[in-house]
Amino acid sequence: MTEEGPRSPHPSQAGDEPLSGAVPAPGGPGGGAGRAPSGGWRTATVVGVRRPVPRAVELQLDVADRVRHLAGQHYVVRLTADDGYTAQRSYSVASAPGDPLVELFVERLDDGEVSTFLADVVEPGDRLEVRGPIGGWFVWDGERPALLVGGGTGVVPLVAMLRAARDLGRTDLLRTAVSTRTLAELPYADELLEAGALVVTTREPHGVRPAGRLTAADLVPLCEPGRTAYVCGSDGFAEAASRLLVDLGIPAADVRVERFGASG
Structure with a gap:
């Protein structure tokens, strides 16, 4: 998903998606099963950090009151500075819906406000603000080819x-x-x-x-x-x-x- 330079929140992350409940998922071949799950802001505890490829990190998150996602959905991660400034970016979920943890893969961009922190600073035991799952279009329901x-x-x-x-x-x-x-x-x-x-x-x-x-x-x-x-x-x-x-x-x-x- 998108990672951007300093102080440039992506329009799709500006709160225009539902914070809870469900959003319609498209029908037809390959679509979601009627409605795609959507979760609001949660606290996630980092339980695993891996760096399997250069300039990237895999994070395993234990999300409080997690809403089970569909394959293809994503999460927003929000960071808040001491002065109240916030930055948030979207990252696709790599884990299967049945996995108890949410796995995010983050590519480190040198000018990325969020990716540099997640790749360089975050350690197991840290807590993050996350919102998800999000998205009803790019999802696979597990039933169609x-x-x-x-x-x-x-x-x-x-x-x-x-x-x-x-x-x-x-x-x-x-x-x-x-x-x-x-x-x-x-x-x-x-x-x-x-x-x-x-x-x-x-x-x-x-x-x-x-x-x-x-x-x-x-x-x-x-x-x-x-x-x-x-x-x-x-x-x-x-x-x-x-x-x-x-x-x-x-x-x-x-x-x-x-x-x-x-x-x-």
Whole structure:
């Protein structure tokens, strides 16, 4: 999800989403089961901190009075300075809905107010203000076939979908393709490979495939009628991947896109 530069709150984080109850989730193939859960502000205790790839951190949070999320939803993390100034950013949930902890993956950006604190300062036992789960569009209900396409850290909500499918015993419903500069930089690389994901690297060869961007030829074996496509990544990646899918015959209405990147 989005991380931005100093003092530049994202419009979608300005309180325009419900704080409690539920928000409508779209029907049709791949949609949520009628209504997507939505949680208000909670206190979360940090119980785990891992740094599996460079310039990033995984946080496991024990959220008080947690509302169970759907795979694909996100949380807002809010920090408050001593002078009362606040900064908040959104991060996709990587954990499956059935996991008792909420796992967030945070990419560290040098000018990020929130990501630098979460990556460099936060330790187990610390408490954070969080709001979530949020989002009713980019969610997978665990029942319908889907094609997951992610770029870089955009794989995070897709990992939540893969984990949900594994817990449900329905890994057969998902096909996955991801793109990364190098395998060492790919979040959850081992888990994605174990799940059978096609992994494309743009800065180094991977297996028998030379370095290069995701292509239509890569996606053809994964595209089947009736699959909703979930695309997550940077603006450029999301635009290119969505165009490939539509050109391959997936209706635009069946391509759900979530973009991330700095907008401040």
